[in-house]
Each structure stands twice: as structure tokens, then as C-alpha cells.
Amino acid sequence: MKIRLGLIGLGTVGTGVVKAIQRQKSFFKKSLGFEIEIVKIAVKNTRKKRDVKLPKGVIVNDPMLVCNDPNIDIVVELMGGETVAKKVVLQSLKQGKKVVTANKALLANHAKECFETAGKNDSCIGFEASCAGGIPLIKCLRDGLIANEIIHLYGILNGTCNFILTQMLERDMDFPVILKEAQEMGYAEADPTFDIEGIDTAHKLTILASIAYGVYVDFRNIYIEGITKISIRDLQALDELGYNVKLLALGNFSKKGLDLRVHPVAIPKDHPLSPVSGAYNAVHIRGDIVEDIMLSGPGAGMDPTASAVVGDIVDIILGKINESFHRTSPKQTKVNYIPIDEIKCSFYTRLVVKDHPGVLASISSVLAKNKVSILAIHQQKLSTKNQAEIIITTHKATNKDFYKAINVIKKAGYTVTEPICIRCAQKDSF
Numbered sequence: 321m322k323i324r325l326g327l328i329g330l331g332t333v334g335t336g337v338v339k340a341i342q343r344q345k346s347f348f349k350k351s352l353g354f355e356i357e358i359v360k361i362a363v364k365n366t367r368k369k370r371d372v373k374l375p376k377g378v379i380v381n382d383p384m385l386v387c388n389d390p391n392i393d394i395v396v397e398l399m400g401g402e403t404v405a406k407k408v409v410l411q412s413l414k415q416g417k418k419v420v421t422a423n424k425a426l427l428a429n430h431a432k433e434c435f436e437t438a439g440k441n442d443s444c445i446g447f448e449a450s451c452a453g454g455i456p457l458i459k460c461l462r463d464g465l466i467a468n469e470i471i472h473l474y475g476i477l478n479g480t481c482n483f484i485l486t487q488m489l490e491r492d493m494d495f496p497v498i499l500k501e502a503q504e505m506g507y508a509e510a511d512p513t514f515d516i517e518g519i520d521t522a523h524k525l526t527i528l529a530s531i532a533y534g535v536y537v538d539f540r541n542i543y544i545e546g547i548t549k550i551s552i553r554d555l556q557a558l559d560e561l562g563y564n565v566k567l568l569a570l571g572n573f574s575k576k577g578l579d580l581r582v583h584p585v586a587i588p589k590d591h592p593l594s595p596v597s598g599a600y601n602a603v604h605i606r607g608d609i610v611e612d613i614m615l616s617g618p619g620a621g622m623d624p625t626a627s628a629v630v631g632d633i634v635d636i637i638l639g640k641i642n643e644s645f646h647r648t649s650p651k652q653t654k655v656n657y658i659p660i661d662e663i664k665c666s667f668y669t670r671l672v673v674k675d676h677p678g679v680l681a682s683i684s685s686v687l688a689k690n691k692v693s694i695l696a697i698h699q700q701k702l703s704t705k706n707q708a709e710i711i712i713t714t715h716k717a718t719n720k721d722f723y724k725a726i727n728v729i730k731k732a733g734y735t736v737t738e739p740i741c742i743r744c745a746q747k748d749s750f
């Protein structure tokens with residue numbers, strides 16, 4: 321059997337996919353009984369030098385030539401972005417082609433339209449590579465854990481942020497220096513906004529929470545905070561207190577509704593997510609039968625992402641792809657998103673204050689008046705004249721009460737710089 325493939329995009333992932341297909345050619349033929357022929361690849365710049373050998377005429381400059389080619393069975397969208405990508409995915413599905421995509425931004429914002437179009441055209445979409453790169457996370461969630469209700473899902477889903485936070489602490493350097501290095505090494509994009517502001521992680525959480533909970537999650541209901549305000553001082557202080565800081569995607573699923581957040585979390589060092597370092601991804605899932613499992617591995621990059629894309633292609637060829645976006649039939653009920661204000665957690669805050677008598681007592685009093693109970697407090701004089709640093713960790717408080725107290729402290733003029741606040745996990749309560 322010969323399967324004809326069309327690619328849209330021959331960048332990092334596209335190149336990895338072509339290389340993997342060429343490398344696995346005889347394995348596919350001998351062990352799985354099919355051959356894959358790459359018929360067309362659409363790119364933006366047809367003159368660019370490519371890192372793969374391809375027959376003449378394969379590279380074209382118009383994605384629609386791929387979507388509309390009657391000789392192509394499967395279209396693999398690896399161009400990124402939303403507008404053109406959505407157009408090519410919908411057009412391919414309407415032509416009755418199967419689609420594979422690694423595009424989390426597209427699915428986070430348009431999954432419903434894409435999957436409804438697939439359904440109407442008796443087609444399907446493989447999207448394993450959209451979350452956590454080389455880790456077969458979507459398969460695990462949809463198939464392996466099908467017998468479970470998912471109680472929570474906590475994930476380190478952005479390798480760039482994890483790399484930056486790990487390097488800052490290991491090398492005692494601040495955020496801007498490590499970000500610049502990460503860009504030079506190709507770990508961060510030239511425009512790193514989506515990564516460092518938590519948007520990329522929230523796109524992935526939208527997809528994973530939709531699968532876990534059986535609804536189309538609306539990306540706009542995810543609370544998002546990135547890592548740009550965290551300094552080396554905070555990482556060191558939290559390290560001494562027994563925590564590692566990670567940018568986490570958090571999904572808690574209960575009868576009350578969905579608690580979906582992306583923000584930095586100080587994780588106790590004995591939690592399995594805590595030691596996950598560098599560009600690695602990891603996801604901790606609790607199911608009601610299986611209890612706790614954790615998956616970890618390379619969350620991005622040419623080869624790991626190609627592994628997931630080619631896995632989907634093979635599944636489609638073997639007729640094994642799950643045809644719906646969800647693992648169960650979507651729930652019809654209206655989704656209740658729990659607002660961040662109502663979430664209860666412990667906090668770390670670092671305040672740089674005027675070193676005057678009574679400031680510490682006043683701050684403690686503001687916290688108490690706002691129902692925030694102090695767990696530990698540490699004050700030290702700073703070398704800057706008349707300034708002191710106060711580090712406070714709290715017992716659990718609602719986000720509303722804690723930030724109300726912080727605003728009162730700021731307005732009272734006790735602080736000289738913007739307070740840094742990081743939520744702390746306790747055991748497995750995030």
C-alpha cells in the first residue's frame with residue numbers, strides 16, 4: 321500500500337518529519353506494510369536551502385496546491401499561525417483528506433470548527449504533537465486513561481520557560497541574561513512573548529482540559545501569568561525554603577467546575593514535578609482509578625515533535641486514529657469556570673520596603689485584616705540605604721484576599737518596588 325502525503329511547512333518540525341519518514345522507510349514497508357510518498361511540500365520561500373533531499377518539483381509555494389491535490393491522502397499542517405493554517409486545514413478536510421497538525425494555537429482557538437468539519441466530511445485530525453512534543457500525552461489521556469475520570473492535570477508544558485528558570489538558578493543569573501542566551505541557542509524564539517507570558521502553555525492547557533473534561537474549553541477563561549517578573553533572588557529564596565519554581569498549566573476538574581490556570585508555582589522539592597529541569601516537559605495526572613501517573617520527556621524540538629507527527633500519520637494509515645477531539649462524548653452542560661479570585665493557595669511574597677520602625681508590624685496587620693495568615697516571615701536589611709527585604713510565606717488564602725492585602729500594602733507606601741508574589745504548592749495541593 322502506498323500513502324501519499326502533502327506537507328505545509330518545512331521548518332523545524334517539517335524537516336524532522338521528512339527525515340523521520342525517509343529514515344523509517346524500510347521499517348514501515350517491512351513491519352507495517354505500507355510506503356509513504358511525499359508528493360508536495362508548501363513553503364513560503366521556495367529558494368531557501370533545505371536540510372533534506374527531495375525530488376524536483378516537490379516544493380511548491382502555495383498551500384492550496386497541497387490541500388486541493390487529488391493525489392494527496394493526508395495533509396500535514398506544520399506552518400503554524402492561525403489564519404492561513406485554519407484555511408488550509410478546513411479546505412483539506414472538505415476535500416476528504418485526513419489531517420495531521422502540530423498547531424496548538426489553531427486547536428486552542430478553533431478546535432470545534434475543525435473537528436465539526438472533519439466529522440461532516442468523514443475525516444479526522446491527528447494532533448498529538450500539539451502538546452508536549454515527543455511525549456504521547458494525548459494518546460495517554462484519550463486512550464490509556466479512558467476508564468478514569470480525570471481529577472487533575474498539572475504540567476510543565478513549555479520547555480523554553482523551564483530552561484530559563486532552571487538556568488537562572490543553576491548559574492545565578494537574572495531573567496534577561498538567560499533569555500538572551502536561550503534565543504541565541506535556539507531554545508527561545510526571536511519574539512518569545514507566547515512562551516514567557518504563558519500563552520503557549522495556556523494553548524496546550526486548553527487542548528488537554530478539553531480532552532480531560534469532555535468540553536470545548538474556551539481559551540479566554542484560562543487565568544494566565546508568565547515568568548517575566550521572577551528574579552534570581554526569588555528563585556534562591558524559594559530554593560532555601562525547599563521549593564523549585566516552575567511555570568505550570570493547572571487543570572482541576574470537579575463537580576463545581578473547571579479551575580484552569582497558567583502561572584509560576586513554587587513546588588516542594590519532594591513533588592515529582594519539582595526536579596524536571598532544562599527544556600523537558602512533564603505532566604502529572606490523577607485519575608480516579610489509576611491514581612497518580614507522571615509522563616516526562618522532550619517537549620519540543622525537531623525529532624521529538626516529528627516522532628509525534630509521524631505517529632499520527634501511521635495511526636491514520638492503520639485506521640487507529642480517534643476520530644473525535646474528546647475522549648468521551650462532549651458534555652452538553654454549560655461549563656462553570658472557577659474564577660481565580662476564589663482559588664485558595666499559599667503564597668510567597670518578597671517586599672522591598674522602607675526600613676522604618678513599625679513597617680513589618682503594619683504589613684502583618686494588613687495581612688491579618690484581610691484574612692491572610694502568615695506561615696513564616698524573614699526580614700533583612702539591604703545594602704541600599706534605608707531599605708529592607710521582607711519575605712513572607714502564608715497559609716492558604718483566597719487570591720482575592722491576598723491580592724487585596726498586597727494592594728493595601730502598596731498604596732500605604734510601605735514598598736519601594738513592585739511586590740513579587742508566587743503561589744506555593746503544598747504536597748499535592750496546587
Ligand SMILES: NC(=O)c1ccc[n+]([C@@H]2O[C@H](COP(=O)([O-])OP(=O)(O)OC[C@H]3O[C@@H](n4cnc5c(N)ncnc54)[C@H](OP(=O)(O)O)[C@@H]3O)[C@@H](O)[C@H]2O)c1
Pocket residue numbers: 328329330331332333334362363364365366368381382383397398399400401404422423424425449450453619620621622625
Ligand atoms: N518547533 C517545535 O519544537 C514545535 C513543537 C511542537 C509544535 N510545534 C508547532 O509546529 C508548527 C511548526 O513549527 P516550526 O517550529 O516547524 O515552525 P518554523 O520552523 O517556523 O516553520 C514554519 C514553516 O512553514 C512555512 N510557512 C510559513 N508560512 C507559510 C505560508 N503562508 N505558506 C507556505 N508555507 C509557509 C515556512 O516556510 P519557509 O521555510 O519558506 O519560511 C516554514 O517552512 C507550529 O504550529 C508550532 O507551534 C513546533
